[in-house]
Amino acid sequence: MSTPVVPPTITAPPSARAATRARRTGTPASGPRESILSRTSAMLIMAVFTLYFLTPIWWLLVASTKSRGDLTTTNALWFSDIQLGENLAAVFGYQGGILVKWLGNSLAYAGGGALLATLLAGMCGYALAKYRFPGREVLFNVVLGGVLVPATALALPLFLIFSEVGATNTFWSVFLPSIVSPFGVYLTRIFAAASVPDELMEAARLDGSGEVRTYFTVSVRLMFPALVTVFLFQFVAIWNNFFLPLIMLRDSALFPVTLGLYNWNSVVNQVPELRLYVLVGALVSILPLIALFLLLQRFWRSGLGTGAIK
């Protein structure tokens, strides 16, 4: 067996990370080597499931490049006559460019909502972790209960309340409920307790910095991985949220892209060209999230495990 190709020089760096890496790539010295059989079956499992996970996305990509005729007549998993440009132009031009509006709405709901949610949850989690005040435990337990109450269960009561004040079918009816993230409070509390030392806060105090200023100039940096994780969680939750906009919104100019594409998809039988538009629109709508994940990968990978520490 000559598979381990890691040069022995890798043992030179003293950092713990390098040691971990050596273990993960299997240096010859670190114990029994794995049999070819287990290596092969492991890789086989990974390969089969790669097909399972990527084929639908590949299919969507291929389908988006086809003309309406080719969509059903040619091999669905390979390109025929590529006309992605024409398709994109047609989709973005459809109904006066409403798809652009939907994407913009989704970005406003999810981007703005997640940003505010992170700000609020971070401050509250920090206070719960670093200060003692009456009602702290009660507050934390109520928030923890909130984590277990799913957002969809609140959609109908929220609708009833918003209709009481005549505010359904507005931007705010979807935006405002999205900026509350109990899970964010839970996560930032755990993270702040572990990563912001009391000595540091005391030092800032001696330097004459106010508590709020200390938070925004010092503590926020230490909590950054957790804050990015909360932002991503909330961004995805709002971007994917379906029930709340479905129940709140009537005016299609306010739709997020998921609800808009859902509406297109439900009239596919009456308007046949929409079939292709739904697919192209779906491709366009998943690209921002993929871009966001790749961009912030470094952060969320370190933050994801935090929630499970305690």
Next chain:
Amino acid sequence: MSTTTLDAPSATAPSPVTRTRVPHKSAIAVFVLPFGVLFSMFYLLPIGYAVWQSTRVVQREGTFGPPTEVFGGLTQYRNVLENDAFWESIGRVLLFGIVQVPIMLGLALLFALLLDSPLVRGRRFFRLAFFAPYAVPGVIAAIMWGFLYSPNLSPFRPLTAEINFLSADLVLWAIANVVTWVYVGYNMLIIYSSLLAIPAEVYEAARLDGASQFRIAWSIKIPLVMPAIILTAIFSIIGTLQLLAEPQVFRTFTSSVTSDFTPNLLVYTTASVPNPSLAAAFSVVLALATFILSFTFLKVTQRKAFQ
């Protein structure tokens, strides 16, 4: 619960501010109030409102009199108890959860362990490939799979012409596949990142003693990542009971998904009748059921996993 974060330092070096009983009162208010107010408005108030709404019934004076809403006590809850469609939908999502959640988490755990073992090369690629479906919102995923399942549009027509995945018998499992496809990679990453947090020394001894990768995974890694598995399980249970987007989308592909297929679909249908009081009672019962189920699961597994 760790309430000791400030205990140790304040015992040795008391805070210079002694005028007020609670130091930094205004700063704490600045930190806590914004979230607290919004949490009350958009979490607590809706829950209270739903409970209140669920005690209302509509009454008419005579057959043609104007309808008025009056207090009806637990009338709506009796209606919920007697509503077969509601309990059938609960049964359906429970069956779904009993089958789908273990499969999904089992796969997620398997992939996380494989990624963490020296058996697999190209970790970065597999991690991204398996996680990619999570970037697809539930509605879009359901639309995509709706096409893939359909007998005349699917790229796998030979298969979908033989087996109708959208038939009344199979559609629940067709939906289970969509949910699995979206969430396996996400759950895998949560488990994987807690595997990465285990220091290498923990397995060194086992490896030197000649333990196989399987043995290390079973006896060392799985017990250590149990908290992460429990976390993913709780989120999966909550998600299952709240199933809405996928079945709602599948209604446009097949008639075998009825308007009372899942509890949330029934809430939506009932609310559009409109019968807000009964819909509110459904919501309250559903939220309670979710809460009790995930809380019980948390308690039971914590006892098993940590003692």
